[in-house]
Amino acid sequence: MNPEYHPEHIELSLQQAWAEDGVYRAQRDDTREKFYCLAMFPYPSGKLHMGHVRNYTIADVIARFQRMMGKNVLQPMGWDAFGLPAENAAIANNVPPAHWTLNNIEDMRSQLRRLGFAYDWEREVTTCQPDYYRWEQWFFTRLMDKGLAYKKEAEVNWCETDQTVLANEQVVDGKCWRCDNAVERRAINQWFIKITDYAQQLLDDLDSLDQWPEQVVAMQRNWIGRSEGANIRFETNTGDTVEVYTTRPDTLMGATYLAIAPQHPLALRAAQDNPTLAAFLDSQTHIKVAEADMATMEKEGMATGLSVYHPLTGDELPVWVANFVLMSYGSGAVMSVPGHDQRDWEFATKYGLPIKQVVSSSDDTIDLSKAAYTHKGTLVNSGAYDGLGFSEACDAIVTELSARGAGEKTVNFRLRDWGVSRQRYWGAPIPVINCGQCGAVPVPEQDLPVVLPTDVAFQGVGSPLKEVAEFKAVDCPKCGASAERETDTFDTFMESSWYYARYASANNDQAMLDDDANYWLEVDQYVGGIEHAILHLLYARFFHKLLRDEGLVNTNEPFKRLLTQGMVLKDGAKMSKSKGNTVDPQALIDHYGADTVRLFSMFAAPPEQSLEWSDSGVEGANRFLKRLWRLVSEYKQHSDGQATIDIPTLESLSRPQRDLRRKTHETLRKVADDYGRRQTFNTAIAAVMELCNDIAKLNNSDANDRAVIAEALRSALLMLNPIVPHITQALWQAMTGENILEQAWPAVDEQALVRDELDIVVQVNGKVRAKIQVPADATKDTIEATALGHDNVQRFLEGVTVRKVIVVPGKLVNVVAN
Ligand code: ANZ
Ligand code: ZN
Numbered sequence: 001m002n003p004e005y006h007p008e009h010i011e012l013s014l015q016q017a018w019a020e021d022g023v024y025r026a027q028r029d030d031t032r033e034k035f036y037c038l039a040m041f042p043y044p045s046g047k048l049h050m051g052h053v054r055n056y057t058i059a060d061v062i063a064r065f066q067r068m069m070g071k072n073v074l075q076p077m078g079w080d081a082f083g084l085p086a087e088n089a090a091i092a093n094n095v096p097p098a099h100w101t102l103n104n105i106e107d108m109r110s111q112l113r114r115l116g117f118a119y120d121w122e123r124e125v126t127t128c129q130p131d132y133y134r135w136e137q138w139f140f141t142r143l144m145d146k147g148l149a150y151k152k153e154a155e156v157n158w159c160e161t162d163q164t165v166l167a168n169e170q171v172v173d174g175k176c177w178r179c180d181n182a183v184e185r186r187a188i189n190q191w192f193i194k195i196t197d198y199a200q201q202l203l204d205d206l207d208s209l210d211q212w213p214e215q216v217v218a219m220q221r222n223w224i225g226r227s228e229g230a231n232i233r234f235e236t237n238t239g240d241t242v243e244v245y246t247t248r249p250d251t252l253m254g255a256t257y258l259a260i261a262p263q264h265p266l267a268l269r270a271a272q273d274n275p276t277l278a279a280f281l282d283s284q285t286h287i288k289v290a291e292a293d294m295a296t297m298e299k300e301g302m303a304t305g306l307s308v309y310h311p312l313t314g315d316e317l318p319v320w321v322a323n324f325v326l327m328s329y330g331s332g333a334v335m336s337v338p339g340h341d342q343r344d345w346e347f348a349t350k351y352g353l354p355i356k357q358v359v360s361s362s363d364d365t366i367d368l369s370k371a372a373y374t375h376k377g378t379l380v381n382s383g384a385y386d387g388l389g390f391s392e393a394c395d396a397i398v399t400e401l402s403a404r405g406a407g408e409k410t411v412n413f414r415l416r417d418w419g420v421s422r423q424r425y426w427g428a429p430i431p432v433i434n435c436g437q438c439g440a441v442p443v444p445e446q447d448l449p450v451v452l453p454t455d456v457a458f459q460g461v462g463s464p465l466k467e468v469a470e471f472k473a474v475d476c477p478k479c480g481a482s483a484e485r486e487t488d489t490f491d492t493f494m495e496s497s498w499y500y501a502r503y504a505s506a507n508n509d510q511a512m513l514d515d516d517a518n519y520w521l522e523v524d525q526y527v528g529g530i531e532h533a534i535l536h537l538l539y540a541r542f543f544h545k546l547l548r549d550e551g552l553v554n555t556n557e558p559f560k561r562l563l564t565q566g567m568v569l570k571d572g573a574k575m576s577k578s579k580g581n582t583v584d585p586q587a588l589i590d591h592y593g594a595d596t597v598r599l600f601s602m603f604a605a606p607p608e609q610s611l612e613w614s615d616s617g618v619e620g621a622n623r624f625l626k627r628l629w630r631l632v633s634e635y636k637q638h639s640d641g642q643a644t645i646d647i648p649t650l651e652s653l654s655r656p657q658r659d660l661r662r663k664t665h666e667t668l669r670k671v672a673d674d675y676g677r678r679q680t681f682n683t684a685i686a687a688v689m690e691l692c693n694d695i696a697k698l699n700n701s702d703a704n705d706r707a708v709i710a711e712a713l714r715s716a717l718l719m720l721n722p723i724v725p726h727i728t729q730a731l732w733q734a735m736t737g738e739n740i741l742e743q744a745w746p747a748v749d750e751q752a753l754v755r756d757e758l759d760i761v762v763q764v765n766g767k768v769r770a771k772i773q774v775p776a777d778a779t780k781d782t783i784e785a786t787a788l789g790h791d792n793v794q795r796f797l798e799g800v801t802v803r804k805v806i807v808v809p810g811k812l813v814n815v816v817a818n
Helices: 007-021 050-068 084-093 097-114 130-145 195-208 214-224 249-254 265-271 275-285 342-351 390-403 499-505 515-520 535-549 585-592 594-603 615-638 655-678 681-697 703-720 725-736 780-789 791-797
Strands: 034-039 072-074 149-159 164-166 184-193 226-236 241-246 257-260 301-309 316-322 333-336 407-413 432-435 439-442 482-485 523-529 559-565 568-570 757-764 767-775 802-808 812-817
Touching: 007 097, 007 594, 007 725, 034 050, 034 499, 034 515, 050 072, 050 523, 050 559, 050 568, 050 585, 050 594, 050 655, 084 097, 097 585, 130 149, 130 439, 130 499, 130 535, 195 214, 195 226, 195 535, 214 535, 226 249, 226 390, 241 249, 241 257, 241 333, 249 390, 257 301, 257 342, 265 275, 265 301, 265 316, 275 301, 275 316, 301 342, 316 333, 316 342, 333 342, 390 407, 499 515, 499 535, 535 559, 585 594, 585 615, 594 615, 594 681, 594 725, 615 681, 615 703, 615 725, 655 681, 655 703, 681 703, 703 725, 757 780, 757 791, 767 780, 767 791, 780 791, 780 802, 780 812, 791 812
Parallel strands: 034 072, 034 523, 257 316, 523 559, 757 812
Antiparallel strands: 149 164, 149 184, 226 241, 226 301, 226 407, 257 333, 301 316, 432 439, 432 482, 757 767, 802 812
């Protein structure tokens, strides 16, 4: 064995052998417990960054550990290959998006191989390939048949620069997340999937996700945003009815006007013979403001001239158009209670509308000339309801409204239906034919997939699909008339919502999924960035329920356990291309080898916290691996080459030998817990490093020494194998002649753990002055005597009197003296 560590000599040949022997191929085996470990698949941007390395190393450690625990492990990898960057790169470099994407995949695949991840590459999925998206298209036509996919005109966030619709969370501070330009609102005809039908299930099933970070569950709960309230109907002076949604029916007697959205049908009708109002509505629909900012922006409005009658008092209230009312939430109309809602208050104050107090509190001073009082309290100025608290008042008022047919209790969700249309080229074509006679007709199953043409002239403005002959003229599958293909493509969240399931049946070209999906799912461990805490995870959870209801999977949730890894920072800032503070993992691999990079990224921080980049940390990781190499090579020089070790009986071992054995088995137990339950890989590594220090301390002078050292070393290699698979495999081979990948996680020898002596700390007046060792069964008196007899303790007791000795058995002795 080479006395020096040369990673380049071992890593490439091992990786080649792994690939040739297919050692990470996953095969269904109903007799074995399975473990499906998955890291979020990458967008093929061109090169791996440190965030990828961290993400994929975490998952790889878990997968390899579970394999050693005897599980039948599936760890696949693939590519989230559609999306905007390919189009942007295509424009910048004049290469077709398909070409650019597939090239990047080649490069990144070889980088992943070079890092030694234990993937089953035979299940690789690439979402921009027709063999993948055809099933998504097929599934969408099933959703159309079930009425779960539908088309409607909707206001969207529109980015003029990227010529595309943006999801709410792609709008950051009113700007496009990619290009930073101001986002405007536009009405466009789009495809939607009815996630709102599943809102309650998506909420309820959060309770079953007890192995998800609480923070992520809370974010999902907020996003779904269930609220309880009432719908209340008001009659207008023109004989129409306006419905409002309110979470505060208790404040009904404080309503002083009605506010409706600028797109509300009543507003549009009133504007027909009111040019000033028409102009105002027009100015509002073209306003460039993202939905998220609507609550805080300057309130604008105009009276419609209409009025409504209060359903309980009959009082006449004016109807105003207001810019803070969203057409897409509730019913697009609000009963305004300026005394108790801050937005209503600001609006009323600005336009001189009456403000009426109907809620009071004995705890707070209320001054409605300064602000609305928005807490719940006791009703006042509310006639028959005076004196009631919030929930009694809600019940009493809603009961009265129901009796009059003017309202009822209801539940609302903030969650909206999922708009899946994108006016982009590089995405999966929406499988629809638009016919003048028949409307939107799903493409029949036998005509799928609708293949995205890759040889288009790509300018980047608008979609080139509009120029493709095969899209411009096609026969309607229903009536045969000449029709057009839909040129919108799917939101890329569609592809990432079901890829985890496809891996299980990746090579089935007859069906989207098969029974293998029920063997492998749910994903036992999912690993990815916290930035996906809301949308990706919510859409995947939703898709899973859609797959279930189509009979394709038999579980309710896709991901059993979730680990959200922290960011990789440099000098306290997120590593990013735009900041120019990136560290290229490839350069590190070339210099130190993959194992050092893996070790550093696991050692530098617990997985959920951010990891601060440090050059010296990388050096340190590399030094440790060199040391490990040396330990084994030294051991080999002393050992007579025997492959098996016989652990001598406890009685025949010396104290230091026993100590090392105990350390070995304590470490085994701790590291298994760190890998499995706690998922703190950094503390696992630290524990093995400590063990290695202890190994180096033992003399290696007799057969018993060699036996306990061999056991400790082998255990260290096994424990480190999930993190640094190459060096440990090479060293294991050198020590035993065997393949480490066939080794199980070693059993803890409970006998070795028994302590016959305990370490006890001795304090004098609260300061540690000595460490003593006493027999495990020593009495308090013996412990006290040993402590007081210690040289250093005596030194601190000179000239003072011992007042009290407190003995905490097994832990410490505190001597109080003055
Ligand atoms: C009267 C009221 C009085 C309200 C009060 C609040 C406080 P959440 O909890 O988020 O569901 N609202 C209803 N529809 C709206 C729309 N389309 N655009 C803007 N605001 C709308 O919010 C529900 C509350 O938001 C409703 O309760 C309504 O104002 C407003 F002291 O009604 B409330
Ligand atoms: Zn037709």
